[in-house]
Amino acid sequence: MSASTIPAARSWLVTNLAADPALAGVSVERPGVGNATPVLEQIEVRNARDITREPRSMDGKLTETYTIPVWVQVVQHGQDVEEAETRLWTLVAAVERIANQSNIGGLCISAGPAGATDEESGPGENARVIARVTVLIGCAAIFNPGA
Numbered sequence: 201m202s203a204s205t206i207p208a209a210r211s212w213l214v215t216n217l218a219a220d221p222a223l224a225g226v227s228v229e230r231p232g233v234g235n236a237t238p239v240l241e242q243i244e245v246r247n248a249r250d251i252t253r254e255p256r257s258m259d260g261k262l263t264e265t266y267t268i269p270v271w272v273q274v275v276q277h278g279q280d281v282e283e284a285e286t287r288l289w290t291l292v293a294a295v296e297r298i299a300n301q302s303n304i305g306g307l308c309i310s311a312g313p314a315g316a317t318d319e320e321s322g323p324g325e326n327a328r329v330i331a332r333v334t335v336l337i338g339c340a341a342i343f344n345p346g347a
Contacts, residue, residue: 205264205307205341206248212305213245213268213298213337222294241287243295244271246334256342265340267314270295273332281329285321288331292316299337307341314338 202208210230218228227239231246248266256263272295274288296313304311314336321331 202343203345204253205339205343206251206266206268209304209307209311209339209341210245210248210268212307213270216298216301216305217243217245217270217295220294220298222297223291226291240275241291242271242273243291244273246271259344260346261342261344263340263342265338268337268339269317270299270335270337271332272335273330275324275328275330277328279323279327279329281321281323281331284329284331288321288333292333292335295335295337299335304337304339308339309342311337311339 214228214230217223223243226241226243228243228245231244246269248268251264251266253262253264255261272288272291274284274291276284276287300312303309316333316335319331319333322329324330
């Protein structure tokens with residue numbers, strides 16, 4: 201029985217992001233499951249937000265819509281902020297491409313990029329530069345919560 205598609209959608213994203221050759225060497229994880237070792241490139245699939253759940257009709261199915269924030273960060277040695285930003289947006293493009301695949305493994309009737317927020321970049325500590333952004337992945341699913 202599935203009471204929501206959200207846990208499976210998040211798991212699908214983590215699994216498929218981690219397996220993508222374009223993201224080889226990038227740490228992909230869920231919040232709180234972090235790497236004890238500092239990483240230079242990181243993708244974190246965060247908890248869903250903007251969740252709505254509405255009954256469809258008499259068939260017992262629900263329409264569930266939500267946004268999954270995916271936080272992407274690049275830390276590089278040196279002073280070249282533009283280089284860090286360029287790598288960041290390369291990772292963002294890979295996240296968006298994967299989110300567009302198969303409506304998140306068939307869990308959603310529609311899924312894909314829904315914008316980005318909280319972009320930051322600039323000098324960091326220890327002669328490093330940091331670039332980060334949160335990519336928003338929108339999902340809509342119709343499912344039977346009793347099945």
